[in-house]
Amino acid sequence: MSTAKKKPLPLTLRITKYVNTIHSKMTDHLIMGEAVPSRHSMIHGEIVVVADPGHSGPGKSAYVRLCSCTKVDPDTGKGKLSKKAILRHVKTTKDKGLNITVYSVKFKVEAEFGIPGAFLITNEHKHKFFLQSATFEVSSVEIIHFDCQSWVYPIRRTKTDRIFFSNTCCLPNQTPAAMVELRREELHSVRGDGTGERKEWERIYEYDHYGDLGNADQGHDHARPILGGNQAHPYPRRIRTGRTCSNNDPKTKSQPKTIDLDIFVPPDEQLHPKKLLELLSNSIQSAVHFIVPEKKSLVKEDSGSFDSFNEMLEVFSGNQGQQVEKVPDVVRKMAPNKQLKRMIRAIKTVQAKFPLPQIIAEDKWAWKDDREFARQMIAGINPARIQRLQEFPPYSEIGEESSIEAAHIAHNLDGLTIEQAMSQNKIFILDHHDYLMPFLNRINTKGICAYASRTLLFSSRDGMLKPVAIELSFPDSWSDEEVHEVFVPASQGIEAALWQLAKTQVTANDSAHHQLISHWLHTHAVVEPFIIATRRQLSAMHPIHQLLRPHFRDTMHINALFRHILLNSGGVLEKTLFTGEVSMELSSELYKEWRFDEQGLPSDLLKRGMAIQDLESPAGVKLIFHDYPYGEDGLDIWIAIKMWVSDFCSVFYKQDVHIQSDEELQAWWSEIRNVGHGDKKHEKWYEMKNLADLIEALTTLIWTSSALHASVAFGQYAYASYAPNRPTLCRKFIPEEGTVEFAEFLRDTDRYYIKMLPRRSEMTLWIALMEVLSQHTSDQEYLGQRSMVQWTDKEEVHQLFMKFERNLRDIRGRIRERNKNPELRNRGGPAKIPYELLLPNITDDRSTAGIIGKGIPNSISI
Template sequence: MAVYNVKVTTGEMEHAGTWDHIYVTLIGTKGQSERTELDNYGTDFKAGDTATYTVKTNSSLGKILLVKVEKDPYILLPIEDQWYCSKIVVTTPEGDEILFPCYLWMSRGDILELRGGKATKVFEDDHPVLTEHRKKQLTQKKNIFKWKIMDDRIPHHFDDTKDLPADIKFSESKSSEIFYTKTFTGLELKFKGHFGSTKNWESFEDMKHIFWFKETDMSAYVEEHWMEDDFFGYQFLNATNPNVIKRCSELPPNFPVTDEMVQPFLEKGSSLQKEIQKGKIFIYDQKMMDGIPPRMNNGEPLPVTPGLCLFYVNPDDKLMPIAIQLQQQPSEKNPIFLPSDSKTDWTLAKMFIKNADLMDHQSVHHLMKTHLLAEAYCVATHRCLPVVHPIYKLLIQHFQYTIQINSLARKILLGPDGPLSMSSLGFDGLVELMRRSLPEVTFSSLCLPDNIAARGLETVPHFYYRDDGLKLWDIINRFTKSMIEIYYQSDDDVRKDSELQDWISEIFTHAVLKNKASGFPESFSNIDEVVRFVTMVIFSVSAQHAAVNNGQFEFYWVLNASLLLMKPPPTVKGQSSMETVLETLPNIGRSVKFAAQAWVLSQKYTDIVILGQYPKERFDDPEPKKIIKRFQDELSLLSKAIKGRNSKLEIPYTYLDPDQIESSIAI
């Protein structure tokens, strides 16, 4: 008689437990056990519980290959009673302890076959049962995770026309928290008469009181300093869209800024050309937006300004705007605005630059470059990598909730009444902007060290996104390299891993649409390529998303940045007033809708998994656990350093503090 101890852990989340009958069958190299019900005295499978059960066999089963888990209904409960199984640990008669990760929801009638926690590649499976299980699992996952093309010129996504699988849905707690956040935010706005109001704002002061209690130190700072030029420049380095400006080596011919125009704003005795040669002139150029038809409002096109803005790092090391042209082609009706113009002309010019930048940020740098690309990585991972594959184990946590949040974004944010569809470009315009931008997305542009170097921003002062981001990139890269080198001993291991090659091929096909010019790998030939690509994926879905997402509520205050502007920009200088500024802004109802959505998207919810945390125990080897611990220690040291620096800054930069970074795109 051989006795096997089977330790079962039920998830801690709400409603994870079950009253149903749970059965297991142990499958080994020398046979399999009988189907055994897991039933101890008292209540089994309560949320958060771990219990041990006994499975007896006539003789040893040899090496345990699989654990089959079945769920049958409890006769007295006619309603569905899902169960979340976290993991099963089997102790053999020989004393070996084998982890079988699960982390899946089971419905009545479901049958799961779990592999052990040891990561293996396809060519390492040494038993027909394991080989067949691997093939069967991928076939099943490809039937669930199917590609859908919303538009043939933007990244493909998960086919969410049917109900999402339970294992990629929000937890009950997250769904409840988002619901309550949205509900109570809406109730406050209705109570104050803001929700749906078609009235225009009467003063700047009124805009400071959209909410009663929803305020942070940063949002309060933005409300007080939004009109200042140095803060305008600061935002292109450290707000929600820090990836758009670049060093200016020569002025584009369609931006005829002269020395006479900007001399008063440069160092005394200098010139524009001298400052360009010193590397102190930078440019924002929204030419990608030029010619996109805007949204119609009451039969008239809304104003959209694909403008240019020139910046200068002054002797005080501040990035200052010194010239703005709001349309691409210079003309008498498209003047170059300067800081010496009237206060309202200059303010309006900056507002229109921020309007274009915000639409570019939301559609391209936020939605497409993080959310949509992450979904492509995620779907390919589910389709091409079985759960025992080392890259699956390494990455799957970094895709938690990404499919569901993207599905919601397509329905809500981009829906007919969604905030993005209400923007100046509208749904069609933003999609066209993404279409134009995807061919310009390169693999190197998603790798932060290359991105910074290509834009010539290595020495710009007070660029905290760069400083913190490069440190994070290095930490993630070291972690990824250490993890991958455990499982890939040679470049030949990479080349003959057919599942890994299928994975990167699907990403190349569905993320960048087979664009060879993107520099995305079509296949992997060596370990370094895998390390670099996986580093980029982890950085993009954690740190980069935090940088472009977490400050939305703080920086998207209606005066500082609005998705929608109602009146055309000035075409002649000296004719605007503060009343013009107020009339240019969206009405109260539209403004608060943007603000409410930004609040929801900037919150942290209780089941957040911070970068470096791996609560789901997927690795059953001691070496990965050591590497994860080292990764956590390095992130902790960086967090302390960032907090120390921030304590000395007037404007702390917190978005890339590892303590504030979620490990996946989950909101």
Template sequence: SGFVKAHWMEDWYFGYQCLNGSNPLMLRETRHLPPNLSVTSDMLRPFLPEGSSLEKELQKGNIYLLDYEVLDGVPANVINEKQTYLSAPLCLLHLNQQGQLLPIAIQLQQKPGPQNPVFLPSDSGYDWLLAKMWVHSADFQCHQLISHYLRTHMMAELCCVATLRQLPDAHPLHQLLLPHVKTSLKINFGARASLLASKGLFDQAVGSGLATLPLLLSRGSARISYRTLCVPEDLSDRGLDKLPQSFYAQDALRIWDTVHRFVTSWVELYYHGDDAVQRDPELHGWLTDINAHGFSNGFPQRFHTRAEVAKFVTALIYSCSALHAAVNFSQLDFAFWVPNCPVAMLRPPPQVKGAVTEDDIMSFLPDVNTTCRVLMALNGLSQPAIDFVPLCHYKEAIFREDAHRRLLEEVQAQLRDISDAIAERNSQLELPYPYLSPERIENSVAI
């Protein structure tokens, strides 16, 4: 957190956090500017390489976008009897020749117009800083409710309930999946009874309060597609797989590949051909249950092949283990310095440039008592569970049988190699990225 405090105002660190912060799921490469972002080529020329243009940089794949449209028009909370404010910013970033990702334009609301200026790095220092704080505040809402709660906690619960309802104890996928999902019911029940309840953390301390929650969660669900849960597709769709500084992407791919090989071998142990998959009514009852209560975009409606089953199960295990580690255990590091991660904003987004002073910046930030509540909660969430079980370690009897034990020895050896490689890389970095080191990844959502 000392590093965050020292560097939070710097543009390169803003870009770094989009790749390796607690929410590496929003950033995407874009070849076409959103029609509602009112930037022009001339406006951005000063922030691009000499002799290049916005059109050329878009073509080369050097322009990235953060778009918080999911927050557009959602009601903001009242905290300590004060109205707070949410915005739905668009932020354009440029990948420069040094491999840094720098923000080059921020528009704080979705609808372009005279009262919604585009802020630029050449604006007064406080204007630009405040615009970046608005982006981080929007990011906090999306991070907590969509990237964290929906994509890991609710995914685990959805899978847990469907597994208990549809797959008998002896079913191979029941045996494989239950260790990854069984802790989720207790954790989520606790979250809904405290953090997300009346007089709970979101109600009393966060910009997205009780009126926001149902709306944001339903919009968030509608925007989660199957491709976004499959790491290789998600990273290549968003252009993160080619960025040398994207440590989240590099580590996520290695873990996905290792878990995928393990799950594929497991599926092949039980299903001797694709026809065996098609003839398993319990498997299809399970998938139907998940689809009936889950997300709708592009999810498989039927399994035709062993490969489809292995990919789907890998996506579930990854979401409940590695993704949760990346978005949960990182949050205190970035949020501890409050201006880097404002959980609520006490004044509306500026509608003109040049009106903000240093003193004004502080007046946007939430009261000390609400901030302390949030930090205490994040601190609690950042502690590993007392009975921590690392990724792909299992205590259940089935995993002690010969064929299963061989699979486990293989996957655990591969995960140890990944931990060693990450430790080696991190020893060379000023800013290590430790969150996806397999020995730190919990097997399930247990906190």
């Protein structure tokens, strides 16, 4: 006899069956002449709340009403509401200074009330609270689960109750009659009217341009162009805050005078209090690193350069760092509001030095190795910029021919001619030329010395890449032509020192591209319009909303903090990257090249010539060389995501016509193309007319939010915190023979090189940023995990998700085996850093917080 678990019926059939059962029992009692049982039943519930640090929980100041998805109230046309039930305290536990409280609620409802499909909560307390989850036990039927994950503000602020829908989902045309109007009203309520300044308690999702990057009130030097809504500076849209306009420039928004952690994002997008506490703790920890006085102060009065490599290494502590018993007063003064001050009080001790980055953990000189320099282009933190060279010499878009000649590289091709090497797919290029050239005259001011670069690489017999030539270019100040200089590898003498300077200019180019394009633009910025459109057009009851929700968690709040602290005029990126004041304008220039249908990994690999089509492969492509860690691990993850998305969508969409007739889905996709990414609406997009379109679009979106972001974000401290490996700017040009600078270079090549790197203050600020951006918080939710086990009521979906989890476990094992394979030299390289940026973390242990945390988070949450 089979013991397989019986699949639950769809919601509409369960409701019908429940009502018929009640009616049948009532009829039986009447026929038998028995007394009719009570027409009331009890529903017991449990609410989990996290209070803001320093605030009490809502207690009896909050009450709940259930909304039936079975019985329609004839007066409202919506589901019948239960009477109010107040929250009754059950227990409170402590978690890192936060109070997590479980409350019980009890409802006496009519027997025909049926199954709750939603509930309304009213907060009459004076403080907001974070509503984590709710469960309601319907007598003799089932438990209804709600994964809330949102802030609930006092009703004196919101003027309305807050509604949450259950974890049951359905397409619009399958909505129970009692929920149809509620579903429509909830979507309408979050769209706003595009006027007024948004308040922190408003659940309003509107689009806006990036008009808040500059600060014209501080003077002309702080003016920045508006990004988005114009041909000159196209950009993805962001959430509208409605802040007042600048006094000096009515087209741009004003900027807060201090670091304001309460910058507007809707309550559903605000960080969980535990996440916010950890993020602030990590930030303060990093700030203390270069503020706490040491034997040798990490911030000297002159803020000049380091004097030696050893002095740079003293910034790092190795495994053990000195602890400071309290946060210094100078850091406390950085706190502009009461919330931050309360959180600072929760921090007991901090480390006085930065942890040792992986790039120098095994060998402090590995970064100088040409093979490590090249390996990081395919296994570092910017692995999707390199491409196969398809014509020699390289040309720019305006027809400017590279000055790299065959004689420069012929002797480095293992006996092959250039034509043979190219036909065998063995020559590659890292190109930071075309997009930088128009900006260089504006960049090379205030001590910045930057070039545009092209780097050619060759895949040698041992499977590793080796650089064979670097071309550095800049515009001639006396003509419209470019000035080029080509450098080739050398192992000793002055030529080797010059070669090292050339590599440094390349890595500075790559650092800015990584941070502004690969990290910010291609993940954080392009995903935000999808989040806004999802909230505005896909009901919380919609299955695609349910699928995407964990992949949007915290992104909008993190983006708002980025704009306010990192990306704005005078922000951290302008102070540390060589692109300075043109940083965001430059990212707008590269958004012109962005197309959503090219963001999926297989499409990206094909576009860059790193793979060829292979219809027999599950991904449809085959890598041109297998020891490409980002490509090989990434394709495994891509295939697993696509299989999961395909399985999920097939549960709800049996035919293509169901996709075409889904009014919410079609409105969502139209708004993304025409509004959220409105500057790209004339580009090619999936038409969203069939299941294949939907699967490809959703796979690309989940890949971008999870794996792509993980690949460029969580290795930053390992590789980029040590400036000699990945400097953010250069303060000296490569010296020309016969000049004073060349004489200085000859006297001490190492000292010249160190003086070329960022100043002490810039370097330590960058290390602190890398530490914060690389850390995994303890509440991180990883690919293949969900915060609530009962996140869906469909057993079939649960089984498919478990299949996805098993696939990720298998991938984890395969990646571990690859990293042990000595023949795959690019998996670790001279620095001996195993490639684990795309290593799934499918465990029940979520305590992997810290700089060495591994895994692929579900969302862009840092």
